[in-house]
Amino acid sequence: MTSAIEETLVLVKPDGVARNLSGEILRRIEAKGYSLVDIRLVQADRELLAKHYAEHEGKPFYEPLIEFMQSGPTVAIRVAGNRVIEGFRILAGTTDPTTAAPGTIRGDFGRDWGLKVQQNLVHGSDSAESAERELGLWFG
Ligand code: RTP
Ligand code: MG
Numbered sequence: 001m002t003s004a005i006e007e008t009l010v011l012v013k014p015d016g017v018a019r020n021l022s023g024e025i026l027r028r029i030e031a032k033g034y035s036l037v038d039i040r041l042v043q044a045d046r047e048l049l050a051k052h053y054a055e056h057e058g059k060p061f062y063e064p065l066i067e068f069m070q071s072g073p074t075v076a077i078r079v080a081g082n083r084v085i086e087g088f089r090i091l092a093g094t095t096d097p098t099t100a101a102p103g104t105i106r107g108d109f110g111r112d113w114g115l116k117v118q119q120n121l122v123h124g125s126d127s128a129e130s131a132e133r134e135l136g137l138w139f140g
Contacts, residue, residue: 007037007078008085009134011123014072017041021109022075025122028091028105034081038139041073051137064117076138085131088124095120 010029012022030036044052049066056062079088093100097110097120106120125131 003082005080005082006084006128006131007080007135008088008125008131009123009138010077010079010088011138012075012077013119013121013123014069014074015119016109016121017073017075019109019121021121024109025105026077029077029079029088032081032087032091034079034084034088036077037080038078040076040139042076042138043073044069046070048137052134061117068117068119078135078139085125085128089126092120092122092124097121 010025012025016022016025026036042048046066049069050057053062053065053069056065081087091105093104093106093110095106096112096118097106098112100107100110100120102108105122110118110120112118125134
């Protein structure tokens with residue numbers, strides 16, 4: 001596979017910020033060799049989250065997800081690196097933290113608290129198109 005320098009949007013969700021895991025998550029991103037391009041602490045509002053999670057509108061977890069994401073500040077990070085879009089999602093682990101592989105962020109730190117929404121610590125854009133759209137939303 002040829003190399004491709006990409007940018008992705010990483011979010012440390014409110015559960016990760018509240019549990020003081022932002023530094024650990026940044027450490028893992030940097031240890032992998034990715035670069036931090038921009039970073040901000042954001043109290044997300046419904047308008048931003050509705051755009052960010054538009055693909056999930058109408059799903060059973062949509063409303064609880066939008067509520068959860070407003071429960072505290074989120075760290076938004078513009079991350080650059082070789083094939084970082086796919087690579088960060090591997091660092092993050094699968095969506096459900098109860099079965100995410102050890103060694104991944106969600107596998108090592110994620111918890112299933114029995115809520116409707118998986119409080120899974122991080123978000124990473126899932127494609128080049130998503131990354132461009134989401135970086136525009138969170139960084140303007
Ligand atoms: P993300 O977008 O946050 O990086 O996570 P993902 O691609 O792994 O998961 P996605 O399917 O896009 O879902 C977005 C977020 O919604 C919550 N979720 N809960 N059935 C459930 O309980 C459920 N499904 C999704 C999670 O917070 C997930 O990260
Ligand atoms: Mg997703």
